[in-house]
Amino acid sequence: MEGSADRHAGGLRADTPLIGRRTALRVLDGALDSAAGGSFRFLALSGDPGAGKTRLLGELADAAAARKHPVLAGRAAEFEQQMPFGALVDALDDQLEERRPALNPATARLLSTVFPALTGLAADPYGDAEAPAPQLAPDADAGAADAEGGPGPLGIARYQLHRAIRHLLEELASDNGLVLVLDDVHWADDASIELLGYLVRHPPRARVLIGVAYRPAQASPHLATLVDIAGEHGVSVSADPFTPAEVEEFLGPGVTRARCQALYEASGGNPFYLEALARKEGAAEPSRAEETGAERWGALPDLGEITELPPAVRTALRVELSGLDETSLLVARAAAVAADEFEPALAAAGAQLPETEALAALDDLVARDVVRPAAAGRFRFRHPLVRHVVYGSAAAGWRLAAHARIARHLAGLGAPATLRAHHVERSAGFGDREAIATLVEAARTVAPQAPATAAHWLEAALRLMPEAGPGDEDGPFPRVRLLVELAHAQTVSGRLVEGRETTRTLLRLLPPDDHARRARAVQMCAVIERQLDRHQEARALVLDELHRIPDPQAPAAVLLRVRLVADRLMRVDIRGAQAVLDRMPENAPDWQPGLRVAVASLRVLPAYAAGRVADAVAYAEAAERVFAAAPDSHIAEALDTVPWLCWTEIMMGRYDDALRRIERSIAIARATGQTSYITYLLNAQARAYTLLGRLDEASDAAEEATETARLLRSGEGLVFGLTQQCLVASWSGDHDRALRLGEEAVGGDLGAGEWWGAMARYARGVALINAGRPDEGAVAVLEACGDPAAPQLDPSTLLTCAEMLAYVESCREKGGDPGRWAEIADMLGGLGLPADAGLVRLARAHAVRPSDPAAAAALATEAGALLAGAGRRIEAGRAELTAGLAHHAAGDRDRARERLRAAVALFDACGARALSAQTVREQRRLGVRVASPRRGGRGEAPFGLSPREHEIATLVAQGCTNQQVAEKLFLSVRTVETHLSRVFGKLGVSSRVGVATALNARAAGRDS
Structure with missing residues (x-):
């Protein structure tokens, strides 16, 4: 605090000398040094009201400016706490206006939903205020235009926006670094705190320092823990009260020591209080x-x-x-x-x-x-x-x-509803329809990026509305529809308990005989209960409502049974799921179109899990026909069941069908705002990519799934995401990270007795085995499998477990029994699917390798061909590695070299670094000279490329144009061109073809 001296505009810099604060200034300088050295830093400055936080942020800004780092500053405000991203807009909006022409169009469209400087870049960025919104009884045509014509207003996922802002900060910091200063963050809206949480978990890859100031007594738990989440990137400092000596220095020589002591006692050493008292003295x-x-x-x-x-x-x-x-x-x-x-x-x-x-x-x-x-x-x-x-x-x-x-x-003035809502909320009277319209419009506008604010404004609108009466449903703002929107906004903002209470209010409002809408409301409430890990309550709610419906074959009853089937599948109760399905027809004339999609989606897994592969294939093909004929609006009604079909197709090796369906369903989920289902779809996508050896894509999908689940505060969704991230990290060779993710996935002890909980334990077991802790890993995998009479995993994962356990047993010096697990694999793999046949042969190879390496080599080679044909590249590489080791043990060095060379090529193509390194070591034991990969300065990028340059070079090698690279990385085309010119120089090439040739030659792991 600078006393009564004037400050520069913006309130961050002061002309008067700073009093005290030596420790704080050392922390600020250390954070700037670290950021200047290339390490992201998150600085949290806490202190009571008036403690001098703003002045310290001003010192940070001055020190950064002296180092030639650009400084951007924003502040949240007490009476505008519901304004989405208010502090970020304050800091960045002017910069965006200057950079507007150079922005990548896709990035600009995302950012235009938040920053006023970019409004108008996308045609009608928010769409019609009346659509699309969640509905209890969706019209077959409702939302079809949005769902089929591309993402509408609800299609902009918060995660995508967070990534776009992170890339924007990287762009702004590309030349001289960047210091972003945000003051009074205790007043920031939930969306801003969520963004900061994303940035500390996924730091900008640039010289960026983010400094925030807040009052600890008013900080949300999420804000208060950001420094801890940031880990090594985080640093905290507090603005402490002045000491008596500092008070004397602040007041100056004209004030007696006795008066200084009195003012110190009255102010408690708080600089603002001291200043106010000093003003009074004068x-x-x-x-x-x-x-x-x-x-x-x-x-x-x-x-x-x-x-x-x-x-x-x-x-x-x-x-x-x-x-x-x-x-x-x-x-x-x-x-x-x-x-x-x-x-x-x-x-x-x-x-x-x-x-x-x-x-x-x-x-x-x-x-x-x-x-x-x-x-x-x-x-x-x-x-x-x-x-x-x-x-x-x-x-x-x-x-x-x-x-x-x-x-x-x-x-x-024609200001948007989002600017007027703050004032309307504080001034409107009961029944003011114009005020209600403003609040609803504002809520629908900000719902994709700031659902907590949308919920707040919808609550305000509902408080102004009279109770429902005759004709209410025909009005412009029917209470039922607004309650559905409110429950949706509360749910996707992570306020699950509030969302559950809203849906229960909705059920009390709906007439007992309105079975169709009540079933939809119960379905919504049951999904929320599952997100809260209240599975028993979800089942009880569905069963209670089902008993109220007189006709067991009515569409509403079938809809609720669909929910019961999904619940039983999650518990791996295959017989129970099939029993419920047997009571449901495949179609009926009075069904809503989405109901047919839902039933078709659920029929495949029970047949597959029961070993009826022919039936499962027939059901999968029937589901494919239903999907092909259905418009997006019909699929939107069944998104809670579609992930089951996608997961089952992955288990059955129908990867192309699954990935095509997942991509379409994710687009529909985003277009209709059904965020809670996106996590399951993204995790299915990550699983498919992992099995196919597309680890970079798997990593992106799993990361988005996890971040979306964090935003939803869904324990189930978070465990799903962490599980897939753990598996991707493990097969990529990042063992420390895989183990951390695995521990986090199982740490909450969620999902007991359910498939997703068992999958988390399986992933941790895989991570332990791959990290060189096979005994612990085998125990974890066995625990995940559960009782053989009532397994907790699906058949595909159980077969993978048997193969891995056979491998672990084969590596034991004595006492191992790989044959037992080979027999179990043989029993589990009798479904006739190509990948299953490959895993069975690989398990047999493990079993016979200690006693008959030549036979093991033949089995493993055969397994590699089957797995490669099924698209399972990492497992095909493992089979080739096993074959190479077996050939070596049998004395056939030439074939050993051949198989190991094939394994390295597969592992490098997938990005399985640890397996590749292991195979290279085996090659060297055979006398093969293998060149060590060239490394750039920091990190692992080759040829001296920076991480960003390597990212761009990789996309160019994959055939992407500069425009496509820009859209994927949220960069401007000009920035891509600049980086690419540096890539040419470092690789010593003059064309895009040369970039592809250089990177592909390295990936092939050629012998020197």
Whole structure:
């Protein structure tokens, strides 16, 4: 805090010397040094109100500017806490306006949903305010245009936006680094805190320092733990009160030591409080007339109620406010109502004054240092506490009217509903249909990026609405539909308990005989209950409603049975699932179109898991026909069941069908806002990519699934995502990370008795085996399999377990029994699927390798061919490695070299680094000279490429154009061209073909 000295616009820099803070300044300098050295840093500065956090952020900004680092600064505001990404917009919007022409179009479309500077880049970026919204009884045509014509307003996933902002920060930091300073983050909306959480978990790959300041007593748990989440990238510092000696230095030599001590005791060493008291010391006591004027305007009676300021500080601020004339105080109050950073016209509208009078009053307020000039002709209060005091000093009725005046003024200017909603919420009366319309429009606009804010505004709209009555459903804002939207917004923002209560309210509102909509509401509530890990409650809810439906074959009853089938499949209760399916026809004339899709999706897995492969194939082909004929709007109604079909197709080796269906379903889920199902689809996609050896793509899908689950705060979804991330990291060779992910997946002890919980334990076991801890891994894998009479894993994963356990047993020096697991694999793999046949032969190869290496080599070679033909490249590589080792043991060195060379090629193509390194070691034992990979400075990029350059070079080698590379990496085409020119120089090539040749030659692992 800089005392009474003026500050530069924006309030971050000060002209006066800083008092104390030596420890804090050392931490700030250390963070800047680390960022300048190329390491991302997240700096959390905490302190009580008025403790001097803003001044310390100013010192950080000055130090960064002295090092030639660009500094961007923003601030959240107390009375605009529902504005999505408010602090980020404050910091970045002007930069985006300058960079607008160079932005990649895809990135610009994403960012335009948040940043005003980019509005208009995408045609109608938010779509119609009336659609699409979740519905209880979806019309067959509702939302079809959005779902089939590309992502609509709900198609912009928060995760995608987070990635786009991370890439934007990397772009801004590409030349001289970047320091992003965000003040008063305790007032930031949930969407901003979610974004910060993403950035500390996935740091920008550039010289970026993000510094945030907040009050610890008002910080959300998520905000308070960001430094811990950041790990080695995080650093924290606190703004502590002044010591008595620092108070004396702050006040200067003109104040006696006794008075300094008294002011220290009154302020507690808080710089803002001290400044307020010092201002009072330098001011004349108000006259009786001034006090009377202050009382008339409400400054004195209300001040003690609006903040927990110490009495002496309250008195000091009373003196400061009472010194204003009536017009200046009126404008100050209107400005406090208007915005954190306000334009004079807005303050004039709130005060009901001509703008010329408001400007004259602002001159007085600036002269008295109540407000200070900001950027572009706007103003800000000198400190948020001053605004807080001024706002609270106004009478409640006057504030209500001022908010209404400002809302009307903004409406007259054509301001979007998102800017008006804050004022409408605080001024609208019960039954005000125009206010309801504004709040609903604002909620639907921000729902994709800030669902917590959308929920807040929908709640406000519902509070203004009369109870449902005749004709309510025919009005523009039927209560039932808004409750559905509210439950959806609450759920996708992670407020699952609130979403559950909203759906239960919805059930109480719906008539008992409205079976169709009640079934939809129960389905929604049951999904939320599962997200809360309340599986028994979800089943009980469905069964209770099912018993209320008189016709067991009615569409509503079938819909609820679909939910029961999915529940039984999750518990690996195959017989129970089949029993429910047997009571359902495949189709009926009165079914909603989505119901047929749902039933077709669920029929495949029970047949496959029961060993009826021919039936499973027939059901899968029938489901394919249903999907091919169905428009997206029909599939949108059945997205809770589609992941089961996709997962089953993956288990059966129908990867192309599964991936095609997953991509279509993800697009539909995004277009219709059904975020909770995206996690299951993305995890299925990650699983397919992992099995196919497309580990980079698997990593992206699993990361997005995990981040989406974190946003939803879904324990089940998070475990699913961590499981796939663990498997990808393990096969990629990042064993430490795989083990961390595996421990996190099983750490909450979620999913007991259910398939997804067993999959987490299986993934941890695989990670342990691949990390060189086979005994522990074997125990974990066995635990995941469960009781042989009631296995917890699907047949495909059980077969994989048997093959891996045969491998572990074959590696034991004595006492191993790989033959037992080979027999189990033979029993599990009798379904006739190509990949299964390959795994069975590989398990047999493990079993006979110790006693008959030649036979093992033949079996493993045969297994490699089968697995490669099925697309399972990593397992095909493992089979080739096994064959090479067996040939070596049998004395056939030439064939051993041949098989090992084939294994290296497969592992390198997949990115399975540890397996590739293991195979190279075996090659060297055979006398094969293998060149060591060239490494760049930091990290593992070859040819001296930076991580970004290697990323771009890899995409170019895959045949992507510069435009396609830009869209994939959220860069501008110009940036891609700049990086590519550096790639040419480092690789010594002059064309894109040369880049592909260089990278492919390295990937092939050629002998030197």
